[in-house]
Amino acid sequence: MHDPQPDASSCRIHTDPLSGRAVFVAPARAERPREESLAACPFCAGNESLTPHELLRSPADRRLAWMARIIPNRYPVVIDRGHDAPDALSVGPTSGSSRPAHGVHDVVVESPRHDSSILEIDPAAWRASWALVRERLGHLAERDDLAWGMVFKNSGPAAGASLDHVHSQLVALDFVPPVILAKLAAGGNPFAGILREAELERRIVASTADLVALVPPAPRQPLETWIFPHQPGPWFHAAGAEVVAGLADLVREVVARIERAAPGAEFNWWLHQAPFSPHSDRAGAMSRECRAWDGHVPAGWRWHLEIVPRISPLAGFELGIGCHISVLSPAESARRLRAD
Numbered sequence: 001m002h003d004p005q006p007d008a009s010s011c012r013i014h015t016d017p018l019s020g021r022a023v024f025v026a027p028a029r030a031e032r033p034r035e036e037s038l039a040a041c042p043f044c045a046g047n048e049s050l051t052p053h054e055l056l057r058s059p060a061d062r063r064l065a066w067m068a069r070i071i072p073n074r075y076p077v078v079i080d081r082g083h084d085a086p087d088a089l090s091v092g093p094t095s096g097s098s099r100p101a102h103g104v105h106d107v108v109v110e111s112p113r114h115d116s117s118i119l120e121i122d123p124a125a126w127r128a129s130w131a132l133v134r135e136r137l138g139h140l141a142e143r144d145d146l147a148w149g150m151v152f153k154n155s156g157p158a159a160g161a162s163l164d165h166v167h168s169q170l171v172a173l174d175f176v177p178p179v180i181l182a183k184l185a186a187g188g189n190p191f192a193g194i195l196r197e198a199e200l201e202r203r204i205v206a207s208t209a210d211l212v213a214l215v216p217p218a219p220r221q222p223l224e225t226w227i228f229p230h231q232p233g234p235w236f237h238a239a240g241a242e243v244v245a246g247l248a249d250l251v252r253e254v255v256a257r258i259e260r261a262a263p264g265a266e267f268n269w270w271l272h273q274a275p276f277s278p279h280s281d282r283a284g285a286m287s288r289e290c291r292a293w294d295g296h297v298p299a300g301w302r303w304h305l306e307i308v309p310r311i312s313p314l315a316g317f318e319l320g321i322g323c324h325i326s327v328l329s330p331a332e333s334a335r336r337l338r339a340d
Helices: 027-031 123-141 178-184 190-200 241-261 281-290 316-321 330-338
Strands: 012-015 022-025 056-058 068-072 098-100 103-109 148-155 167-173 204-207 211-214 225-229 267-272 304-309
Touching: 056 123, 068 123, 103 123, 123 148, 123 167, 123 241, 178 267, 190 211, 204 241, 204 330, 211 241, 225 241, 241 267, 241 304, 241 330
Parallel strands: none
Antiparallel strands: 012 022, 012 098, 056 068, 068 103, 103 167, 148 167, 148 267, 204 211, 211 225, 225 304, 267 304
């Protein structure tokens, strides 16, 4: 099916002059369909003509039924303007009040069936979807017009999901977001310190040979859990196939633990990794516009997945000052997730 590219002028980044906060203005997002308005789910096997042409699939052999696919997002927050977008690449989000929002926005369809929970997905399909994410991020990392990429999930309407069919989203930007700049500037070896403290305070939720799941020292929500590798590794797309498969399995385990501790809890997660090609001329130019990053990734830095249940609503205090309130201590969250 031919699916026209959204108008390149429709997605823009506006910057607040006081806080430097960037806001993505994406009118197409208002047109996203809702589950109740659909005659047929576009993500189910057999309905491929209802979506843009797939970018990746597993298995790659089209003679076989697919288990997972990556497709362009029809309602993007950024538009891929390719190498014909010098204006979008010449400034960062804090320069000027508005500029085109250049990047890539995909959908990761994680099951051919109309599953609504990752706990329902066939384990092979679930592993395949994470392998596709790694492959897609690796492809995007090779582009000199993109600076950073992530994958994120909205699970449930309260967490921002518009369709029940399990899916995640993958976004690559032409700048390094402030939250990543702050994490890169933390100094030292913060992940090793986080792990040591979690072990001392019994905040480890689960651990494998390659990965650890723990409640962070300052969780924004009850039961918030982070997953990262035991060994340093700044880029998820550079992780080994066995680590990626292990992450898929560990995510399922953590989500099952959250479901047991807080039945029906909706959640978000996002994967943070270091910027693409940090020592390239393009990344250096973009980092200067972001005012903070010198192109260096600290030794010991690690990609990590943050899983945040939506248990307590964000209200005036949180929105007004950017801080959070949690009704559970980190240790108590970990205890409930372990079911001690």
